[in-house]
Amino acid sequence: xxxxxxxxxxxxxxxxxxxxxxxxxxxxxxYMSWYRQDPGMGLRLIHYSVGAGITDQGExxxxxxxxxxxxEDFPLRLLSAAPSQTSVYFCAxxxxxxxxxxxxxxxxxxxx
Amino acid sequence: EDQVTQSPEALxxxxxxxxxxxxxxxxxxxxGLFWYRQDPGKGPEFLxxxxxxxxxxxxxxxxxxxxxxxxxxxxxxxxxxxxxTYLCAVQANTGFQxxxxxxxxxxxxxP
Numbered sequence: 001x002x003x004x005x006x007x008x009x010x011x012x013x014x015x016x017x018x019x020x021x022x023x024x025x026x027x028x029x030x031y032m033s034w035y036r037q038d039p040g041m042g043l044r045l046i047h048y049s050v051g052a053g054i055t056d057q058g059e060x061x062x063x064x065x066x067x068x069x070x071x072e073d074f075p076l077r078l079l080s081a082a083p084s085q086t087s088v089y090f091c092a093x094x095x096x097x098x099x100x101x102x103x104x105x106x107x108x109x110x111x112x
Numbered sequence: 113e114d115q116v117t118q119s120p121e122a123l124x125x126x127x128x129x130x131x132x133x134x135x136x137x138x139x140x141x142x143x144g145l146f147w148y149r150q151d152p153g154k155g156p157e158f159l160x161x162x163x164x165x166x167x168x169x170x171x172x173x174x175x176x177x178x179x180x181x182x183x184x185x186x187x188x189x190x191x192x193x194x195x196x197t198y199l200c201a202v203q204a205n206t207g208f209q210x211x212x213x214x215x216x217x218x219x220x221x222x223p
Contacts, residue, residue, distance in 0.1 A: 042215050090155050098144075100161050
């Protein structure tokens, strides 16, 4: 198993640009989620999904969209990037929401 | 509101010098408490899950314990390769899709 994979590893955007952060897992995990990590703050939940076709908001969802068309993939979309979205983004997955999530390697995003 | 506080923010140890990291939490019914290790530029790596007060788990030089208000990560005779940031997170019984993380403890072990 490749585990949880994320692309790209690093991205620079200009304010107002859009992009999609990719997340995939090959473990047939039903639950997937996105967190952001900022200096001096703990990881914060952005959006999560409990299965294909089902998504919901986490603690900090504003400015981000998600969809879950397959079990394997859970992309995170920034429609109009803002400097406040400069962060490191982590995708996580688990077989069930109550189980310990496995984290991906992260995407470092810089918005100028 | 669920909350996790970790202390100290940073800890510097000599190789072989044992110590403990603290994770204090408030949660509306604890489903699980998690410890992760995070190396620079990497994602969090799972270490332990604790579910009830009194529970203890060990892995090599690490031992995690849990009370009703806090958890400790004890590091016995640490080595330089134990240098990392250690993250604590809690999962509540309600809304269990969400982990609430602390800000972590940065551990540096010098040879």
